[in-house]
Amino acid sequence: MTRFAGVSSTDRPQPTVRIFTDFDGTVTREDVGEALLRHFSTDEDIDATLERWSRGEVNAAETYQRLYAAAPHLTESALDAFLVGFEIDPSFARFVDWCREHRYPLTVLSDGFDAYIERLLRRAAVEVEVKANRMRLGEGAPELDFPYTDRRCPQLAHCKSNHVALLSQDEDLVIYVGDGSSDFEAAGFADMVFARGPLENWCQEHNITFRRFYSFTTVRDILSALIDQRKLRPKKRAQVLRRQLWSTG
Numbered sequence: 001m002t003r004f005a006g007v008s009s010t011d012r013p014q015p016t017v018r019i020f021t022d023f024d025g026t027v028t029r030e031d032v033g034e035a036l037l038r039h040f041s042t043d044e045d046i047d048a049t050l051e052r053w054s055r056g057e058v059n060a061a062e063t064y065q066r067l068y069a070a071a072p073h074l075t076e077s078a079l080d081a082f083l084v085g086f087e088i089d090p091s092f093a094r095f096v097d098w099c100r101e102h103r104y105p106l107t108v109l110s111d112g113f114d115a116y117i118e119r120l121l122r123r124a125a126v127e128v129e130v131k132a133n134r135m136r137l138g139e140g141a142p143e144l145d146f147p148y149t150d151r152r153c154p155q156l157a158h159c160k161s162n163h164v165a166l167l168s169q170d171e172d173l174v175i176y177v178g179d180g181s182s183d184f185e186a187a188g189f190a191d192m193v194f195a196r197g198p199l200e201n202w203c204q205e206h207n208i209t210f211r212r213f214y215s216f217t218t219v220r221d222i223l224s225a226l227i228d229q230r231k232l233r234p235k236k237r238a239q240v241l242r243r244q245l246w247s248t249g
């Protein structure tokens with residue numbers, strides 16, 4: 001209970017259903033980040049570099065730095081023009097409203113970049129908390145910043161599990177929604193996982209129970225029913241992982 005040191009029990013926020021979601025391939029159907037990289041980076045070894053990253057020979061931040069160093073034409077206006085072809089899943093906007101109505105905190109955790117995520121959300125008039133890598137556009141190649149790297153997650157530019165553990169309270173019911181490799185580690189910290197794509201296989205291989213989702217309508221309907229029936233339960237293993245990270249982090 002060190003986390004509440006100095007805070008009286010009456011000041012403690014009420015336990016809640018707390019939801020974390022990935023962005024690329026989850027809030028959007030496509031991986032916008034990868035499409036952006038492939039469109040703007042002139043690095044000739046893009047596939048080889050991505051391959052080395054997937055084999056764990058280089059880390060994500062180094063990979064991004066290298067590939068975006070070869071993207072001198074990625075300006076604000078070029079990004080706006082590129083994003084015309086992409087949109088967030090309309091079911092996500094309704095999901096954000098549902099979370100707000102029920103006061104369930106919702107956070108987007110992305111291993112991509114704020115520059116395109118915030119533009120796409122703004123265009124859809126969706127307001128939600130986002131934690132992502134940072135990209136500043138100006139003259140020449142974009143400036144990148146990675147505020148959420150951690151040695152615990154050497155493969156990732158953004159160690160999402162830190163947020164899952166540190167933003168939640170012991171009694172919260174933590175929900176994670178995702179699709180890809182940037183979600184693998186973090187999903188183990190959630191009481192309930194909604195998965196599709198590679199995250200499904202990973203959950204199966206690691207004995208993590210999950211529900212497959214097609215859109216955020218599925219997520220909302222399943223969660224809503226479980227909450228109404230008081231069947232949303234904590235998962236011991238996830239609670240222990242969150243507590244361990246809390247006490248060491």
Ligand SMILES: [Mg+2]
Pocket residue numbers: 022023024025026178179180182
């Ligand atoms: Mg994804």
